[in-house]
Amino acid sequence: METTTNGQNGAPALPLYTKKDFESGVDPRWCPGCGDFSIINQVQKLLPTVGVPREKIVFISGIGCSSRFPYYMNNYGMHTLHGRAPSFASGLKVSRPDLMVWVITGDGDALAIGGNHFIHAMRRNMDIKLVMFNNRIYGLTKGQVSPTSELGKKTKTTPYGSPDYPFNPPALALGAGATFVARTVDVEGAHMGGVLKAAAEHKGSTYVEVYQNCPVFNDGAYTYMTEKAVRADSILRMEQGKPLLFGKDGKKGIRFNPQTVHLEVVTVGENGITEKDILVHDATHEDPTIAFMLANLTGKPGFPTPIGVFRDVRQPTCDELTWQQIAEVKEKKGEPTLEKLLASGETWTVK
Amino acid sequence: MSTPATPSDRKIEQVDTVTIRFVGDSGDGMQLTGTEFTKASALAGNDLATFPDYPAEIRAPAGSLFGVSGYQLNFSSRDIHTPGDAPDVLVAMNPAAFKTNLADLKVGGMLIVNTGAFNAQNLEKAGYKSNPLDDAALKQNYKVFAVDISALTEAALQGSGLSAKEIARCKNYFALGLMFWLYNRDAEHEIGNINKKFAKKPPIAAANVAVFKAGYNFGETSELFHASYEVPAAKLAPGVYRNMTGNYATALGFAAVARQTGRQVFLGSYPITPATEILQEMSNLKEDGVVTFQAEDEIAGIGSAIGAAFGGALACTSTSGPGLALKSEMIGLACITELPLVIVNVQRGGPSTGMPTKTEQADLLFSLYGRHGECPVPVLAAQSPADCFYSAMEAMKIAVKWMTPVILLTDGYLANGSEPFRIPDPSELPKVKVSYQTAANGEAGEFLPYKRDAKLVRPWAVPGTAGLEHRVGGLEKDSLSGMVSYDGANHEKMVRTRAQKVANVVEDVPDVKVSGPEKGKVLLLSWGGTYGSVRTTAEALQAEGKSVAHAHLRWLNPLPKNLGAVLRSYEKVVIPEVNAGQLAFYVRASFPGVDPVQFNRINGKPIKTFELAAAVRELL
Ligand SMILES: Cc1ncc(C[n+]2csc(CCOP(=O)(O)OP(=O)(O)O)c2C)c(N)n1
Ligand code: SF4
Numbered sequence: 005m006e007t008t009t010n011g012q013n014g015a016p017a018l019p020l021y022t023k024k025d026f027e028s029g030v031d032p033r034w035c036p037g038c039g040d041f042s043i044i045n046q047v048q049k050l051l052p053t054v055g056v057p058r059e060k061i062v063f064i065s066g067i068g069c070s071s072r073f074p075y076y077m078n079n080y081g082m083h084t085l086h087g088r089a090p091s092f093a094s095g096l097k098v099s100r101p102d103l104m105v106w107v108i109t110g111d112g113d114a115l116a117i118g119g120n121h122f123i124h125a126m127r128r129n130m131d132i133k134l135v136m137f138n139n140r141i142y143g144l145t146k147g148q149v150s151p152t153s154e155l156g157k158k159t160k161t162t163p164y165g166s167p168d169y170p171f172n173p174p175a176l177a178l179g180a181g182a183t184f185v186a187r188t189v190d191v192e193g194a195h196m197g198g199v200l201k202a203a204a205e206h207k208g209s210t211y212v213e214v215y216q217n218c219p220v221f222n223d224g225a226y227t228y229m230t231e232k233a234v235r236a237d238s239i240l241r242m243e244q245g246k247p248l249l250f251g252k253d254g255k256k257g258i259r260f261n262p263q264t265v266h267l268e269v270v271t272v273g274e275n276g277i278t279e280k281d282i283l284v285h286d287a288t289h290e291d292p293t294i295a296f297m298l299a300n301l302t303g304k305p306g307f308p309t310p311i312g313v314f315r316d317v318r319q320p321t322c323d324e325l326t327w328q329q330i331a332e333v334k335e336k337k338g339e340p341t342l343e344k345l346l347a348s349g350e351t352w353t354v355k
Numbered sequence: 356m357s358t359p360a361t362p363s364d365r366k367i368e369q370v371d372t373v374t375i376r377f378v379g380d381s382g383d384g385m386q387l388t389g390t391e392f393t394k395a396s397a398l399a400g401n402d403l404a405t406f407p408d409y410p411a412e413i414r415a416p417a418g419s420l421f422g423v424s425g426y427q428l429n430f431s432s433r434d435i436h437t438p439g440d441a442p443d444v445l446v447a448m449n450p451a452a453f454k455t456n457l458a459d460l461k462v463g464g465m466l467i468v469n470t471g472a473f474n475a476q477n478l479e480k481a482g483y484k485s486n487p488l489d490d491a492a493l494k495q496n497y498k499v500f501a502v503d504i505s506a507l508t509e510a511a512l513q514g515s516g517l518s519a520k521e522i523a524r525c526k527n528y529f530a531l532g533l534m535f536w537l538y539n540r541d542a543e544h545e546i547g548n549i550n551k552k553f554a555k556k557p558p559i560a561a562a563n564v565a566v567f568k569a570g571y572n573f574g575e576t577s578e579l580f581h582a583s584y585e586v587p588a589a590k591l592a593p594g595v596y597r598n599m600t601g602n603y604a605t606a607l608g609f610a611a612v613a614r615q616t617g618r619q620v621f622l623g624s625y626p627i628t629p630a631t632e633i634l635q636e637m638s639n640l641k642e643d644g645v646v647t648f649q650a651e652d653e654i655a656g657i658g659s660a661i662g663a664a665f666g667g668a669l670a671c672t673s674t675s676g677p678g679l680a681l682k683s684e685m686i687g688l689a690c691i692t693e694l695p696l697v698i699v700n701v702q703r704g705g706p707s708t709g710m711p712t713k714t715e716q717a718d719l720l721f722s723l724y725g726r727h728g729e730c731p732v733p734v735l736a737a738q739s740p741a742d743c744f745y746s747a748m749e750a751m752k753i754a755v756k757w758m759t760p761v762i763l764l765t766d767g768y769l770a771n772g773s774e775p776f777r778i779p780d781p782s783e784l785p786k787v788k789v790s791y792q793t794a795a796n797g798e799a800g801e802f803l804p805y806k807r808d809a810k811l812v813r814p815w816a817v818p819g820t821a822g823l824e825h826r827v828g829g830l831e832k833d834s835l836s837g838m839v840s841y842d843g844a845n846h847e848k849m850v851r852t853r854a855q856k857v858a859n860v861v862e863d864v865p866d867v868k869v870s871g872p873e874k875g876k877v878l879l880l881s882w883g884g885t886y887g888s889v890r891t892t893a894e895a896l897q898a899e900g901k902s903v904a905h906a907h908l909r910w911l912n913p914l915p916k917n918l919g920a921v922l923r924s925y926e927k928v929v930i931p932e933v934n935a936g937q938l939a940f941y942v943r944a945s946f947p948g949v950d951p952v953q954f955n956r957i958n959g960k961p962i963k964t965f966e967l968a969a970a971v972r973e974l975l
Contacts, residue, residue, distance in 0.1 A: 028826070030838065059821040064662070067829075074826050075839060080818040082665055083828025085688055088658045091623075091650060095659025096818075098648050099621045100666040103818050121658075124651040326646065333641040340642050342614040342781045345607070351597045351778065352398050354588075 021052035028078040039190035039216035040070055040137060046196045047135075048077070054204045056104045064093045066118060068110035068144045070137035070216070087118025090125035093132045094322075101323040104204075107134040112142045115151040115171050126180035126209045128322040133203050133210040136173060139218035140225050147221035154303075159221075173213050174299040174314055178292045183208035185295065185314040189215040191230050195241070195311065202313055208321045229309050242298065242312035247282035250308050257282035258301075260294070267297050269307060287316040367539060368582045372431035374439030377530065378456045379448030379469075380417050381410055381424040384527035388446075389426025390773075391531055391548065395540040397598050397775055400588025401430040404740075404887065405773045406438035406961065411628075411712045418472075418480035423452045432587040436739070436887030438772060440963040446530050448472060448504070450481035466497040467533070469526070471505025500579055504529045504570075511569035515562055525566040532570025539585050542571050594777040601740035601769035602629070604776065605673070605699060606636035608747025612669055612787050613644035620751075621668035622647045623659030625678060628711040629767040630701035633673040653678035657685040657698065664694040665827065667791060667817035669751055671697040675767075676705045676718055683726045689760035690730045690853065692827040693805075693813050696759075697750045702766040702883075704959050713959025714767035716883055717934040722762045723912055723941065729850045731857040733757070734911040736764040738886035741776035743769060745785065746909075752787045757860055758812050764911075766884040766933075768961050792816040792823060797835075804837040811856040861913040867921055871897055871904030876975055878925035879967075880951065882908040882938050888962040889931055895968055901975055908938070914945060922949045927974055929954055931962050 019025075026048040034040045051061065061079045065071035067086035074081030084092050089107045097105045107125075114122045114136045125132060141159065142148040148161040152173060156165040177185045184206040188199040196214065203210045215226045229238040236252045248258040249272070259270045259281050270277045287295065295314040301307040320328075375392070377385045386407055396403050406427040415422025429439035444465040447453040449472035460466060473486055493499055508526040515522070528549070535542050546564050553560035574580055599607070613620035622645065624634040638647040646668070650656040657672040664670035674682060679700045689696045702718045704710030718725075722734045733753055737746035743765050750763040792814035797803045802823040805813050816823035825837060833840040834848055869878070871893060881889035886907050893905035906921055908914070922928050922942070930939045931954040939951045954970050956962055 057821065059824055060819055062665075062818050074828070077826075078824055080665075080824050081826035081828075082662070082692075083826065083830060084658070084661075085684055085829060088654060088685070091655035091658025092662030092665070094650070094655070095621065095623050095648060095662030095670075096666045097662075098659070099619060099646055099663035099668045099670075100818065103666065120651055121655055124655070326648075330641045330646070337642045340614070342611060345610055345614055345640070345643055346778045346781075347595060347597070349597050349599075350394060351595050352400075353595050354400060354591045354593050354777075 023048045026051045026078050028076050030075055032076045035220050037219040042190045043214055050200050061104045063106045064089045065108040066113035068113045070110040073108040087113050090121040094130050097130055097132050097323050098326055105132045109136050111138045111152040112150045123180040126177050126182040129183050129208045131207050131321040131323050135212045137216040138213050139216045139222055141218055141222035143218050172302050177211035178296050182211045183317045183319050184210040187213040187311045238308050240308035240310040242285045242310050247284050287313045366582050367585050370584050374429045374442045375444040376427040376442035377446045378425040378452035381415050381422050383448045385424045385426050388527045388531045393428050396430040401586050402435050402589035403430040404438040407771045418451055418477045420451045423455050432589050436890045440965050450477045454481045462496050464497055467500045469504035470501045471503040508566050511566050512562055525562050528563045528567040529570035532567040533574045536571045536574030537583050596775045596777050598773050599776045600773045601743040601765050602632035603636050604743035605747045606633050608744040610640040610643045610645050612751045616787050616789050618789050619668045620645045621663035621670045623650050623656040624673045625650050625653045625656045627675045627678045629770045630673045630675045653681040657682045661689050664696050673699040675701045675703050686760050687726045687730050688829050693758045695754035697754050697761050699763045701770045710959045715933050719937040731854050732760050733860050734762045736883035740769050740772050740774045748785045752785050769884045803835045806835050810859055864910040864913055864915050866917040867906045867915040869904045869906045874924045875902035876926050877903045878928045879905045880928055880930050885962050888964050892964040892967045919946045931967050
């Protein structure tokens with residue numbers, strides 16, 4: 005038995021998979037134009053490249069439009085309960101560390117009803133890859149306010165505007181201790197592919213936020229940043245080891261101002277600013293402070309929205325630590341037998 | 356030790372059964388005193404049963420009425436099933452303990468009180484205007500032994516260099532020493548235990564040994580006691596025994612499954628009184644193939660277990676009432692996905708937080724029906740602390756064999772109570788058989804996760820098995836492919852099939868056995884933790900020549916095949932329960948025409964046999 009419960013050890017050489025191998029043959033039932041299509045497309049393109057046999061990949065989802073995802077994949081999958089996907093994933097991963105476990109969830113699923121499971125999955129550094137489709141609305145239940153809807157947002161349950169402040173999900177994930185935190189956008193296929201690849205390679209709690217358009221209940225939620233005309237100025241593409249530059253001519257940049265202890269937008273070539281002043285992106289910082297500051301630029305007037313990897317830090321995972329402990333205890337106590345187990349503790353004999 | 360080398364000239368009286376209750380402040384160490392005395396009684400070969408009764412408050416104010424902690428022990432030279440109705444001996448360490456427990460002491464019983472604690476302050480805290488020990492009636496009703504345990508403990512530790520607080524903490528060992536003398540227990544063995552227990556703190560070990568000896572010697576040398584007592588060994592089945600609480604037994608049962616099958620047992624859980632020890636104990640059995648996961652709440656506890664079950668683990672979750680309520684949506688998911696899982700519910704006083712440290716049997720109907728949709732699951736209940744071991748194994752066996760969640764009910768009384776457990780030979784254990792699907796089962800070489808065998812059980816294919824990739828989930832599924840289906844006819848078929856599958860479990864449910872006459876006036880029908888009380892009552896009434904039989908239900912769903920016929924063989928069926936009548940309700944619904952007489956107590960305690968016996972006598 006040991007780490008696996010099915011007795012399958014030593015996988016044979018991997019077959020050469022194609023994208024088709026990961027399609028279940030069930031046609032997705034999302035509405036035409038839904039951002040979910042582009043996400044599943046990228047995931048199905050990614051999986052042949054991750055070096056894991058198909059039968060060892062598991063997709064677990066909660067409830068919502070996004071959570072129908074596993075039915076369309078040709079892996080092992082579980083469509084579970086609203087908000088609870090991280091709990092199934094955590095149990096499966098601890099029990100079967102040999103598996104690659106993904107969680108597919110929505111903003112309502114992960115952050116409202118599932119908020120508790122979400123933060124705990126992140127803090128434990130369980131090696132699960134959680135991809136949250138953020139459409140800033142409840143899709144499946146047809147258009148109610150979500151924990152990521154903007155303040156003042158009019159929805160079916162907030163006809164006069166939402167009086168709730170939204171979560172900033174990457175900041176929440178960072179605060180909860182996620183060792184990998186990233187954001188991407190449904191309309192940026194190539195970018196999403198890169199982020200998902202990095203997520204697949206990370207070992208530990210992995211949070212990927214995908215800005216996803218829901219054309220039916222929240223159409224155009226991200227056009228303020230994805231429209232061609234504004235894209236360059238409104239998106240900050242974080243790339244490892246590169247200065248955080250953006251803008252049409254790539255001259256705008258993010259500087260850390262030690263006096264105000266804030267991030268600020270500066271322009272290279274103006275006021276004596278050179279490229280050296282621009283913050284160089286390093287997602288591998290143990291300390292998540294800068295990643296948190298970057299996450300907090302989201303929605304801040306005058307700042308671009310960061311996409312890419314905020315944090316990517318390798319720490320022993322909960323599943324690794326669990327099995328390390330089991331190995332140590334076995335080493336110390338020796339292989340037990342059923343007889344020994346039954347007779348442990350103080351005993352006496354009746355003749 | 357320095358006990359007089361010559362045997363005492365006082366006589367030793369033989370008695371066959373004794374019930375002792377130790378009561379004191381929660382800080383007085385009564386649970387320790389009780390368990391140590393229990394161990395000694397076990398070593399002396401007595402049959403025994405214990406009932407710890409402790410307050411919900413962790414550190415209740417000293418001397419308060421609600422901070423009283425008790426430990427009752429029944430030990431006997433006969434085969435016994437309960438921790439005893441009422442104590443023959445009450446050891447009360449302070450006025451609050453005295454006040455809250457005196458009424459239970461049998462008239463003529465032995466009362467040992469620590470007079471040193473009966474000071475003005477403690478008397479006031481217990482609400483006494485004057486010292487109740489001065490009441491003349493007390494000496495008429497009971498054999499009173501007034502001992503200044505506090506002062507005697509201090510005297511024994513004079514010059515020990517311990518603080519007053521540390522000294523005060525030793526006084527339970529005085530009481531223990533005294534009881535060891537009174538019941539002729541093996542003092543040397545206990546001294547060894549104390550030294551082992553406090554091995555890391557030699558001064559404390561020495562102090563406790565000194566106080567223990569002082570208590571023992573006090574019994575011997577003071578002229579207070581005219582005799583000491585001996586309870587001969589019981590005629591237990593030969594074998595090696597250990598003493599176990601129900602919670603420990605439950606944990607051990609699951610670990611035994613892991614050892615027996617060589618498969619991983621996975622427990623996902625969240626601490627809740629009185630179920631917590633199951634998680635704690637299993638966390639300590641890592642070398643045995645047990646993986647535990649303390650989740651962020653009860654929902655995640657069962658969720659993690661279902662996830663592990665999907666991965667092929669033998670999964671379980673443990674909880675108590677409020678936690679079971681939280682898990683109900685998840686149990687529905689386990690039911691519709693048809694994954695094996697055991698949910699242990701250690702029942703406690705409810706609703707809501709209710710009486711968390713007190714026992715109750717009020718989750719029966721919730722276990723049977725407390726889910727949305729048509730969601731039948733097998734339900735069984737353990738009958739004694741040691742039986743929790745077999746129940747855990749059996750529950751897992753059924754879950755895996757039938758691919759279904761199974762609810763195992765225990766209760767606070769079983770969980771904390773203990774009794775001797777004869778260590779079985781591995782060949783005597785229930786056999787848990789695990790098999791995973793490894794090949795496609797469809798005509799066209801495809802895998803159909805919901806294609807059933809003749810018993811309606813679906814295959815268990817786990818991740819890592821190439822070619823059997825499939826999805827399970829909470830949406831209704833096609834009866835073969837498991838694909839999402841909104842077809843009404845398919846749904847009806849699936850609902851009925853799931854129900855029929857659970858009904859089929861009856862093939863593994865043994866017929867209910869009757870002890871006593873096969874036909875007659877009264878049948879006592881019990882379930883779960885009241886087994887011992889009801890059994891004892893039935894035996895007492897049978898000894899009086901009354902036409903009374905006893906049947907006990909281990910399986911609540913499905914019910915044993917012969918139950919209807921058994922119930923109809925008696926003029927009256929009496930159902931004693933620690934709830935408002937849940938089994939009675941269920942029996943009325945399941946067997947039209949059978950109208951049981953209810954005997955209900957909802958006071959957080961096991962049923963008292965003399966009360967039940969009196970009620971039954973009135974029916975005869
Ligand atoms: C316990 C429970 N409560 C409520 C629901 C109803 N429900 C289903 S999906 C959903 C919200 C989904 O929103 P989101 O997570 O953002 O996913 P989307 O549909 O937008 O992808 C709700 C409230 C449910 N299925 N279960
Ligand atoms: S409702 Fe919105 S999120 Fe749901 S499928 Fe339709 S477009 Fe996609």
